[in-house]
């Protein structure tokens with residue numbers, strides 16, 4: 001993925017915004033990432049990725065996952081009706 005790829009599809013928040021936010025704010029709680037343009041407050045798909053960015057912004061930028069793979073995984077998440085991702089579950 002590159003910096004201009006969207007991490008939160010629901011609110012169209014690109015990785016660059018999230019990484020810059022995490023570096024600037026240094027969130028004390030992962031759920032603070034929602035304060036960056038509402039990321040994570042829709043379907044919940046991106047929450048585990050927001051947690052990774054909050055924890056180590058530089059590491060996630062080097063992710064091997066392609067934008068196409070990321071989008072395909074979200075499609076599966078949305079179609080299975082699985083339990084919605086939450087920050088609480090990601091922090092457990």
Ligand code: FES
Nearest residue numbers: 009010042043044
């Ligand atoms: S993709 Fe981020 S909340 Fe849906």
